[in-house]
Amino acid sequence: MILSAGLEEIKGVGPKTAEALQKRGFRTIKDLLYYFPRSYEDYQSQTNIADIKPGRVILRGKIRNLRNLHTRRRNFVITQGEIYDQTGAVRVVWYNQPYRIKNFDESTTYYFTGQYDFKYNRYQITAPSVVTADEIEQKIEGFQPIYVAKGSLNSAWFKKLFEKLQPLLPQIPDLLPLEHAPSYLFQGARRQALTKIHFPKQPEDVEQAKQYLGYEELFELILASQLNRQENQKLKAEPLAFDLNLTKQFLSSLPFTLTDAQKSAAWEILQDLTKTTPMNRLLQGDVGSGKTIVAALAAFQAIKQGAQVAILAPTAILASQHAENLERLLTPFGIRTALLIGATKQKDPLKQQIKDGEIDLIVGTHAILTDDTQFSRLALCIIDEQHRFGVAQRQKLLEKVALNSHPSTVDGQRITAPHFLAMTATPIPRSLQLTIFGDLDVSLIQQMPKGRQPxxxxxxxxxxxxxxxxxxxxxxxxxxxxxxxxxxxxxxxxxxxxxxxxxxxxxxxxxxxxxxxxxxxxxxxxxxxxxxxxxxxxxxxxxxxxxxxxxxxxxxxxxxxxxxxxxxxxxxxxxxxxxxxxxxxxxxxxxxxxxxxxxxxxxxxxxxxxxxxxxNNGFYLAEVDLKLRGPGEVYGAMQHGELDLRIASLADTEMIKAARAQALNFASDPQNMLKYKELSQSIQKYQQLTTLN
Incomplete structure (x- = not known):
């Protein structure tokens, strides 16, 4: 089966249905097959109303006395009624769903699934999901998938659509290489997993399917970041020599001593700057751990080698604070600093000075990214709170090197990229470092400066x-x-x-x-x-x-x-x-x-x-948060939308370890991406998510 085929290739799906699906983001057969159930209900575990206890319940019964109550609050309607069976009745409520009253036939038996709790001085079931008993009981199994509705396309509609797809499932080709793979990755594992995720007979089927599908997601994500790393290593950056005497002068001018963690991070960064491969490093440390002074040392070294440095901050006031602090530190060494934000007056003369190389360090917001902001010899880009900037914004900054008015060369080749340092005060769990940020080298500051009060x-x-x-x-x-x-x-x-x-x-x-x-x-x-x-x-x-x-x-x-x-x-x-x-x-x-x-x-x-x-340890709390909430919540909005892991858990360190080992081995042979064409297309979305160049 060709997974890239259009939806009308499915038997029984006509132009009208295909159009309805396309409006909701489904373009191909693969898009549908990878639309996984939100949850599963075991309708055989239903409870008599007389026996229910607070918590999640499944009831089989009828509904009566449905009515809409209009409240004093504007556009706020409460729909309430009673679910009953041969043993008793219970109140049911939906908020702001007045259409519910038309959804029921009082003579029809339904399965109601929802939360039974004490609210507003009485026990009730709030906003349960509903399916007719006939729909469930005509199935052989009582264990059924539940799909998130897409507009008018509800869970029952999707189940019927997947039944039309079921005959095609045995034809699904494998996606991942089988060499160096764990035991649950075998020939036919993909088709088996997709069958079990949509048509499970028991809970164990779902768990087996998730094992393969989770591995597939992690493998794609890690492979994408490794390919991005390889692409970055093909670029040329200006090598910025390390000067020990200058470093000593700078450090002796500070009113404090760097912590061991700051020294270690600074050394890793300064070593990277000496290479012709662009530095692509993430500096992470808790709030107040002293990342800014490490970045200042890197900027100092670059500027003393004749280069320019740009620092991008997410807000004007943060950019202003950075500019003020850095100017105080660097002016005694003859370094010229400028602030470029939306409110900066006399922008045109300042931009001309930047282009002419009269400004060494430019600190600013998005104003730095405008087309008319050009540099003389930009060699190092630093982004503070990097997750607040999208790929397009970072790309714009990195492209400034190609527009340098005094382009540099190394080994006869023109410089194509700056050294890049991202900073974040949001500690990133180890598993995210190995997956989403796999193309980055990571420096950690896990130590607070002396004198900081807890x-x-x-x-x-x-x-x-x-x-x-x-x-x-x-x-x-x-x-x-x-x-x-x-x-x-x-x-x-x-x-x-x-x-x-x-x-x-x-x-x-x-x-x-x-x-x-x-x-x-x-x-x-x-x-x-x-x-x-x-x-x-x-x-x-x-x-x-x-x-x-x-x-x-x-x-x-x-x-x-x-x-x-x-x-x-x-x-x-x-x-x-x-x-x-x-x-x-x-x-x-x-x-x-x-x-x-x-x-x-x-x-x-x-x-x-x-x-x-x-x-107070942000690194410990990040690991806890990952386990409790998942990667999308921990990291927030990704560069191109949410990190959309449907199955994989970034808390599963064993699976990450296995997928990483196989992905690194696979990426080492460039011919592999030519052999596995569907995989090559599939990872493009992750390459956009993880890329920093």
């Missing part, structure tokens, strides 16, 4: 804030210190159900003004204009604001050493990595700092919050 973290129930939180905050305000107060939302969305217990910045600032009268409060959130955000952050830095009520927009921000307290409302709704990043906003000076994690209502603390309370 941040004390406390979990407080929202119901106890009056007694346990407010007096503590007031004590630090009276001592002249400042406070971050974090909320998830800007304002309440009237169309969102069940969000009444969420704190918003617009409501919270009104509440806090009454609790802490006499102190200056201000708001910061992502919908404000860039100039407004910069002004607020600058006012906070200059202590014209005592309490900054903000969304997570402060996650990456300026250093405010006088801010010693951070309060995170609804902390149980935040991811572990993000909450840790927010916590890093304090503890940036010599004063002791605290982070208060406020749980919603009287909810008990989650596992994530308990881990955050007991550890």
């Amino acid at each position: 941040i004390i973290t406390k979990i407080i129930s929202e119901t106890n804030t009056r007694e346990l939180l407010y007096p503590e905050i007031k004590k630090h305000l009276e001592a002249g210190e400042q406070v971050y107060w974090i909320c998830r939302l800007i304002e309440q969305d009237e169309d969102e159900p069940l969000e009444k217990d969420q704190h918003t910045v617009k409501e919270e600032i009104k509440r806090l003004a009454k609790i802490f009268p006499g102190y200056k409060l201000a708001i910061l959130h992502g919908k404000m204009k860039p100039q407004e955000k910069d002004q607020v952050m600058n006012d906070f830095k200059e202590h014209r604001i005592d309490i900054l009520v903000s969304t997570t927009v402060v996650e990456v921000g300026v250093d405010v050493p006088n801010a010693t307290q951070i309060v995170i409302m609804n902390a149980d709704r935040f991811g572990l990595a993000q909450a840790h990043q927010l916590r890093g906003r304090v503890g940036r000076g010599q004063k002791a700092s605290q982070c208060f994690l406020i749980t919603t209502g009287d909810n008990p603390p989650t596992t994530r919050l308990r881990e955050l309370e007991k550890s």
Whole structure:
């Protein structure tokens, strides 16, 4: 079977059905086959209503007394009714799904699958999934796949479509090489896995299918990153010689001594700069571990060899802070620094100076990427918080080398790429380093500078804030210190159900003004204009604001050493990595700092919050977060959308190890990509995800 064939090649799929599928992102037979079930239901494990207990339940019964209730909230409808069987009845509720009332026939028997819990002073099942009993019971097996609906194409529709595809499954060709493979990768393993994932007879079938399909995903991801590494090694960069005496001069000018971890990372970077292969390195270290000074040393060495350096930051205020700090460090050595952001005045003369080589170090935001920003001899690019920039943006910066007004050559060949250093304060788990970032060399700073005060973290129930939180905050305000107060939302969305217990910045600032009268409060959130955000952050830095009520927009921000307290409302709704990043906003000076994690209502603390309370180690927390939430949540938005691993777990270190060994062996022979044409096409999406050049 040709998996790249169009959907109309499937028997029974006409132009209309093909068009409906194409609108939802399905183009080929392969797209459909790799649309895996979200979950599986064992309908044989149904429960009589008289016997149900709180938790997830499957009920077989009929429905009655369905009606839509219109509430005071605009466009908010509650659909409620009763599910009943021969043993009893239970309340069922859907929120903002008024069409549900037309979906049921009171004489028809259904299977209802959902969560049975105590809510609003009564027990009820909330928003269960529903399928007719006939549809289930005409199957031989009661173990059935559940697909995520795509618009009007629901799970039952997809199941019928896959039944049309079932006769084609035995013809599916193998995808991966079988040499040096683990035992679950054998001839026919792919067709067997796709059959079992869509047509399982028992839970063990699904587990077997996931073993192969997870391995396939990891192999493709790792192979893509290795091929990107090979492509990077074909490029030519300007070698920047290491000068020991200059390094000693720079380090002796600092008012502190580098930690051993900083020295080790700096040495790895300085060694890379001496090569004609472009450095492609990720410098990762927790908030406050001293990455910037390591980057400054690299920039210093490059500039002293006659090259230019560009540093790209995600926000204007962060770029301004970098420029200010670097100018103070480097000006005594005759290095000329400039800031290029949207608000920079007299841009044209500055850009001419950059092109003429009169500026050595250019620090800025996206303004650096514009076509009219050209360099004389750009040789090193540094990106801070690199995950906040897409591939296209990084590519734009790297291409600047090709436009150098004074191009360099090495061994008779023109320089085609700069050395590249990415920095991140989001610790990346080892498994992601081996997969997503497999084309990068990684330097770690797992040590904090001397004198840094540890941040004390406390979990407080929202119901106890009056007694346990407010007096503590007031004590630090009276001592002249400042406070971050974090909320998830800007304002309440009237169309969102069940969000009444969420704190918003617009409501919270009104509440806090009454609790802490006499102190200056201000708001910061992502919908404000860039100039407004910069002004607020600058006012906070200059202590014209005592309490900054903000969304997570402060996650990456300026250093405010006088801010010693951070309060995170609804902390149980935040991811572990993000909450840790927010916590890093304090503890940036010599004063002791605290982070208060406020749980919603009287909810008990989650596992994530308990881990955050007991550890300040970002590397440890990143590994925990990966296990709890998965890679998409940990890393956030990837360069071209989400990291879309359907099956594989990046916490499965044994499978990663096996896939990596086979992928490295496979990538060592260039002829392999010609032999395995489908695999070559398949990994292109991962090559875009992982590429940095």
